[in-house]
Amino acid sequence: MSQDQSPDAVINTAAGKASKYRWVICIMLLVAMVINYTHRQTFALLKDTVGAEQGWTEQTYADIVFWFQCAYAIGYITFGGIIDRFGARTGYTIAFVIWTISHTLTGFVGNATQFMMARFALGIGESGAFPASLKAIAEWFPQKERALAVGIFNAGSNLGAIIAPFAIPLITLPFVNMAFGEYHLSMTGLGWGWRACFFVTGLLSMVWVVAWWIMYRSPREHPKVNAAELAIIESDPADTGAKIPWLKIIAVKETWLFAIAKFLIDPIWWVWLFWLPGMLKKNYGLDLSSFGLPIIAIYLMSDVGSVAGGWLSGKLIKSGVSVNWSRKITLLVFALLVMPVFFLNGVKDLWTAVLIIGIATAAHQAFSANVYTLPTDTVPRKAVASVIGFGGMCGAIGGMLMSKNVGFILETTGSYKTIFWMAGSAYLIALIVIHLISPKLERTTKLDGVA
Template identity: 55%
Template sequence: MPRKVLEQAVVEQAAQTAARRAGRYRWAICGLLFAATAINYVDRQMIGVLKPVLQADLGWSEREYADIVFWFQCAYALGFLAMGRFIDAVGARLGYAVAFTFWTLAHAAHGLVGSVSQFVMVRFALGVGEAGNFPAGLKVVADWFPQRERAFAIGLFNAGANVGAIATPLIVPAITLAYGWRAAFIATGLASLIWVAAWLAIYRRPEEHRRVSPEELAYIRSDPAQPTQHPTLGRLPWGRLFAVRQTWAYAIPKFCIDPIWWMFLFWLPDFLGKRYGLDLKSFGPPLVVIYLMSDLGSVAGGWISSRLIARGWSVNSARKLTLLGCALAVMPVMTVQSVDNLWLAVLLIGLATAGHQAFSANILTLPSDLFPRAAVGSVVGIGGTAGAIGGMLIAQFVGTVLQLTGSYALIFMVAGCAYLVALVALHLISPRLTPTGELAS
């Protein structure tokens, strides 16, 4: 056996032994992130589920609905920049609580408004607050998990998005049919404030948490020491992050793939209604199947690359091979507009959303793979802004295409190609996924 392979096997055996001996409290923290992300997605997806009801009640056109989505994305783009920096400055515990409270109150306020301009205002506030979820969550993962577990942990907490997407078409129609759409916004908003109390009561950094054993803390901190400074850029001040290639290795793929997820989130109920005649009472089961498949993709995508790293693959090879498989899984969605059978269409869309979530779980590891912990929130914020700008563009694109043609064919063609484009861009920008601290070595 070659010496390098033997050394990798010894290191991995030692890591597995350390993991078994260490405690597992870090996974409870991951559970909190999962719950927050599920609530985050209930709040943002509700407008998509209620689109037919809102359009009928308030008389929105396709363009007006697209404008409301556009301004949410605009706020999300601006909010990501601000929230990423804010969370790096004040820490994940306080930063997450502030962001969660702000977006929850904005979500509940949807039940108090009626015009397009008023919906734009509350969606804008929702976008600013929701932008804090992923910078905070990824910063927590970087702080609580060694590199070999991060993709899996991110896949788990990112799976909360799909649970939220599953819960929305099951819970919201029932509340809406019984009490109206305004009550649905207010009730789901106020109920979710319980999470803030749990977060403030439970969360501390690993070194400060009484439930973390010395063995688990040693395992969490088992990666090689991270540099606190970039060899040529110093302490990576926020503005100068834009000069680092690794920032763009994260931001450009986010710009490519995030808009596709937004399209699914905000327009999928509408597609199922127009193409297959489903309504508020009947599109729940297809959406549940689609987002269950997404959940499996999120967890599997993180598990596969983490497993490959555990078997001795480089981070670069493990991440990119997994990303390639995910990109290929999305491509069949290009044919879905021509599929007459509802459940075959559901499977094709579910495969695409699973591919997205698996792809996303690996892309979301890049800030912690490539940057010191102190910069993770800021880099996540920059990438999130890039993704939200893409979301702004896709909102206008989808609204225009539907207004002019009434067909989703071109929209699904764009969706099917986006992930290969993202992977090619990532590889061109960072062929070896070199961390910032190694650039001068």
């Protein structure tokens, strides 16, 4: 980029003749996230099927989720450093292979302890997905496109959660009867049992890692990126300096604004992901055969939110609003949209509940997409994966605490009311924390030249 050209001028000049390969990378990241969440959601959907066979209580299930999140916390911080050191290509490959093997081997487990071990290994591998994805986004996209790119690949978490409630019953059961109000979708399933779900979804997903290894390179090394697209990708000011030590990274407030936000909002997403099927069974009488369409409807709405969050903040930036206010206005809008879950416990109609939950999960994804862009806005690119890894660890610790609480609450009260109140308030609290820590959301200079 020449000295007298602004990033906007470079992008506007190059956009008409630029290749679009960065969006191919974004789609690759989306597909990986679909696989990630299909694997993750498989366990939640089979909770009552496996739990009844193996004699689980609510606390047993919570303990299995706890150990998955414990591994996720450990792996998140570990993979952040690995990805910063070796890059997104190698780091994501390692993570993907670990989680896919662990998921596939879950089909052999015979009791809750073995489930905890398998889910622990899965958590180690899956923890690398977001740090690697965000590293790739920081490497391939200029600042003004990052929120949209994050929203697109993050939509894969919803697509995976949509595919799983459709596929898992069909693999497990000989007959499936999904209901949408008065409409019933009846299908003949394979009837292979719950173990086959892990074998089938695990083995099929290995195609992705081969494609990733073949297709991914840094933008400057990639033959499909022309000079015009490279100008767009590199239109932001270049980072300086070598890899930044951990102690330096956790000493800056920009790391903590991301980490605290993740600690507050990630546990809410875990609750929806791991306890939504159980809640639909308890409150509305659904089961593995019938709760597929409500769950699909919820995560379809979530997909819209994931992209909308990135679109809104990107639109505000392009219209001349500062990055600071673009991010925070977007966060406020979607924090407010979560709040109807306060009243969810009193809702008796299934599809009204689906609407409220769907809006809340969509708002979470929009909020989360913008939270994930904060490190790319505020720290050097060479520190992005490490900051995201640390924040993800904090989010997983929050999820561990939430899992224990949810298990205890359901075991002792049998009600989701307290859980819904926590879900409704977490996002506004997170936004307040972000603003108090960084009122102007400025890029830190404290890590420039640090080695």
